[in-house]
Amino acid sequence: MQEPMHQENSRNVTILVTGGTGTLGRLVVARLREADRQVRVLGRTAPATGIDGVEFAAADLESGEGVEAAMAGIEVVVHCAGSGTGDEGKARRLVEAAKLAGVRHIVYISVVGADRMPVVSATDRRMFGYFAEKAGAERVITESGIPWTSLRATQFHDLVFMVAEQMAKLPVVLLPRRMRVQPVDAGEVADRLVELALGAPAGLVPDLAGPRIYDAAEVMRGYLRATGRRRPIVRIGLPGGAARAMLGGANLSPDRAVGEHTWEEFLAERVGERVVV
Ligand SMILES: NC(=O)c1ccc[n+]([C@@H]2O[C@H](COP(=O)([O-])OP(=O)(O)OC[C@H]3O[C@@H](n4cnc5c(N)ncnc54)[C@H](OP(=O)(O)O)[C@@H]3O)[C@@H](O)[C@H]2O)c1
Numbered sequence: 001m002q003e004p005m006h007q008e009n010s011r012n013v014t015i016l017v018t019g020g021t022g023t024l025g026r027l028v029v030a031r032l033r034e035a036d037r038q039v040r041v042l043g044r045t046a047p048a049t050g051i052d053g054v055e056f057a058a059a060d061l062e063s064g065e066g067v068e069a070a071m072a073g074i075e076v077v078v079h080c081a082g083s084g085t086g087d088e089g090k091a092r093r094l095v096e097a098a099k100l101a102g103v104r105h106i107v108y109i110s111v112v113g114a115d116r117m118p119v120v121s122a123t124d125r126r127m128f129g130y131f132a133e134k135a136g137a138e139r140v141i142t143e144s145g146i147p148w149t150s151l152r153a154t155q156f157h158d159l160v161f162m163v164a165e166q167m168a169k170l171p172v173v174l175l176p177r178r179m180r181v182q183p184v185d186a187g188e189v190a191d192r193l194v195e196l197a198l199g200a201p202a203g204l205v206p207d208l209a210g211p212r213i214y215d216a217a218e219v220m221r222g223y224l225r226a227t228g229r230r231r232p233i234v235r236i237g238l239p240g241g242a243a244r245a246m247l248g249g250a251n252l253s254p255d256r257a258v259g260e261h262t263w264e265e266f267l268a269e270r271v272g273e274r275v276v277v
Pocket residue numbers: 018019020021022023024025042043044045046059060061062063079080081082083090109110111112153154155156157159160
């Protein structure tokens with residue numbers, strides 16, 4: 001007799017992707033559709049164009065408005081909604097509604113270093129509060145009683161590119177001394193999240209980090225070269241315990257450099273030319 005199909009693998013289950021309109025969420029939605037899954041996207045702003053097999057549920061995870069309705073009938077959630085602030089609160093709203101709906105599996109995307117950044121002082125919080133919020137969100141999900149899976153990833157190429165773009169608007173680029181990054185491809189993170197969402201709850205799974213660790217100046221120089229800009233780079237010190245942890249490599253996962261798509265390849269695709277860093 002054939003084994004009964006694991007619930008998560010049933011094609012009849014609609015999977016809720018929070019933040020399904022964002023950088024990562026869009027890629028997750030596309031992959032779930034390729035796997036022939038029905039998808040509901042939870043977000044504040046509906047996308048301009050619809051996708052076949054994807055419904056949109058307007059909801060705000062900060063205020064809680066619409067979250068219960070968006071969760072109705074859902075068994076599996078991939079929680080990609082997030083912002084610079086308030087992710088612990090968003091997770092709380094999500095979990096409250098998920099409990100009412102009888103959700104069987106929440107898959108969460110967190111960040112490498114969430115558990116290693118001592119965000120204690122006001123200075124820490126101003127600069128690195130994001131990491132504390134991600135740790136708080138992890139805790140909310142872990143303690144929810146709902147079976148869960150959490151993946152910590154390093155910074156996506158897209159985010160690093162956006163930050164470089166902002167920094168290059170100034171005549172001088174200021175970069176923290178000793179700052180290193182290990183950018184990862186958001187598509188590879190989406191692949192892994194979908195694999196996890198279609199499997200059984202697995203708890204905290206090994207990190208997903210980019211293939212190489214770079215000094216921040218190296219990454220910036222690659223960006224400047226690719227976009228044909230010239231800017232002097234000045235290194236500055238950062239105060240506080242969280243900064244010390246970050247500069248000591250809390251944001252890196254050298255043993256989990258399993259991403260394959262490099263920053264140089266990303267740059268070449270994004271700006272349409274080959275870059276050698
Ligand atoms: N970017 C990185 O380098 C990185 C690295 C590791 C982990 N992560 C995590 O990965 C997740 C996705 O990141 P991303 O770069 O794809 O972010 P993003 O492009 O900024 O997308 C964020 C998504 O969250 C939704 N959202 C934000 N606030 C919301 C709210 N109050 N209620 C409902 N939806 C809300 C946004 O849609 P609306 O604005 O329409 O609501 C959007 O769809 C985040 O949790 C982030 O912390 C990111």
